[in-house]
Amino acid sequence: MSKTYKIAVVNGDGIGAEIVPAGVSVLKAVAKKYGFELDTTELSWGAGYYLKHGAFMPADGIEQMKKFDAIYFGAVGLPEVDDTLPARDYTFKVRGELKQYVNYRPVKLFDGILSPLRDKTAADIDFVVVRENNEGEFVQTGKTMHPEEAGGMAMDTSIFTRFGIERIAHYSFNLARKRRSKVTNVTKSNTLINSLAYWDKVIAEVATQYPDVEYSKMYIDNASASFVLRPEIFDVIVTTNLFGDILSDLGGAIMGSLGLGGSGNINPEKEFPSMFEPIHGSAPDIAGQNIANPIGQIWSAAIMLEHLGEPEAANDIIAGIQHTTAKGNLTKDLKGTSTTSEVAHSVVAYILSEKMANT
Ligand code: NAI
Ligand code: MG
Numbered sequence: 001m002s003k004t005y006k007i008a009v010v011n012g013d014g015i016g017a018e019i020v021p022a023g024v025s026v027l028k029a030v031a032k033k034y035g036f037e038l039d040t041t042e043l044s045w046g047a048g049y050y051l052k053h054g055a056f057m058p059a060d061g062i063e064q065m066k067k068f069d070a071i072y073f074g075a076v077g078l079p080e081v082d083d084t085l086p087a088r089d090y091t092f093k094v095r096g097e098l099k100q101y102v103n104y105r106p107v108k109l110f111d112g113i114l115s116p117l118r119d120k121t122a123a124d125i126d127f128v129v130v131r132e133n134n135e136g137e138f139v140q141t142g143k144t145m146h147p148e149e150a151g152g153m154a155m156d157t158s159i160f161t162r163f164g165i166e167r168i169a170h171y172s173f174n175l176a177r178k179r180r181s182k183v184t185n186v187t188k189s190n191t192l193i194n195s196l197a198y199w200d201k202v203i204a205e206v207a208t209q210y211p212d213v214e215y216s217k218m219y220i221d222n223a224s225a226s227f228v229l230r231p232e233i234f235d236v237i238v239t240t241n242l243f244g245d246i247l248s249d250l251g252g253a254i255m256g257s258l259g260l261g262g263s264g265n266i267n268p269e270k271e272f273p274s275m276f277e278p279i280h281g282s283a284p285d286i287a288g289q290n291i292a293n294p295i296g297q298i299w300s301a302a303i304m305l306e307h308l309g310e311p312e313a314a315n316d317i318i319a320g321i322q323h324t325t326a327k328g329n330l331t332k333d334l335k336g337t338s339t340t341s342e343v344a345h346s347v348v349a350y351i352l353s354e355k356m357a358n359t
């Protein structure tokens with residue numbers, strides 16, 4: 001009997017309704033080829049749901065999610081909804097309650113795409129941003145007091161725990177062992193002399209348990225410049241929640257478009273389902289036109305299959321993306337003329353044609 005994965009599919013808002021089905025079509029193609037089943041259930045949650053029901057998901061939404069093997073997600077947020085709510089009431093809630101403490105965000109130059117760093121090749125741009133996803137600067141403990149008054153004040157507090165730092169460090173060193181054995185800790189401990197000095201200390205302690213992995217640290221300002229000037233020095237980057245958020249958008253930009261970046265919110269112990277989404281948002285400015293780039297969403301499907309234990313199917317999706325971009329089959333954000341569905345069809349056609357070639 002073939003293996004069945006139960007996948008919750010959350011399109012969310014904006015271009016999610018276009019790019020998530022594109023990703024699902026690719027998943028169905030590899031499932032067919034590699035002989036496993038996908039039992040998908042659509043959950044129509046997000047800002048659109050909020051406009052109708054006053055919440056981003058039902059009260060038992062997290063409990064519903066726990067029944068799945070993984071969550072395949074677009075993005076949430078709409079111009080007509082208060083934009084402080086989507087992260088607090090949906091994304092951070094899922095990431096936190098399902099203990100998805102790793103945010104895995106690879107950056108890679110695909111064939112046929114001219115990065116702004118155009119004399120760099122695919123061999124120079126191939127690294128992963130591992131973003132601490134459950135604590136740090138985004139814990140949202142703070143307070144706003146008397147905002148309209150002369151004495152108004154606002155405060156957010158960052159929280160870093162030894163437990164939280166150790167687990168993200170172990171994940172990063174283990175990941176490096178499967179890649180090019182290099183970890184760069186991106187920090188700012190010269191100015192955040194309490195929280196990030198502690199972060200550095202705990203990561204350096206973990207590093208001693210991986211003597212085979214080259215370890216170094218770099219400040220966030222230097223790291224930002226180095227993404228553009230010398231991306232080839234990076235393999236695995238481990239960084240905090242806020243820095244990882246910013247650096248991975250910069251990673252998307254050096255790939256050529258935000259629409260290319262895929263990601264995983266991962267609970268490595270598989271105690272709870274992990275959630276896979278592109279690095280960008282719901283892009284309401286281009287929604288409904290079949291022009292959004294589906295590659296980040298499709299790449300997220302590959303990261304999901306890798307996590308579920310289907311590495312061959314995952315590699316096939318990456319090969320399908322490479323084949324599609326190399327042919328110049330690109331959406332408008334990459335100065336191409338292909339539609340969202342044409343790009344997805346091209347990846348699917350490649351996967352299915354390989355099946356013929358193999359048999
Ligand atoms: P965004 O990522 O949605 O869009 C930024 C720019 O990139 C826009 O010009 C957009 O057209 C372009 N873009 C994004 N994805 C693209 C794709 N696949 N193909 C082609 N072009 C693409 O970020 P923005 O505008 O700051 O936020 C829009 C909404 O998304 C907000 O409500 C925000 O809160 C939400 N958001 C949700 C996230 C999540 O659910 N994880 C993450 C980031 C933003
Ligand atoms: Mg972001």
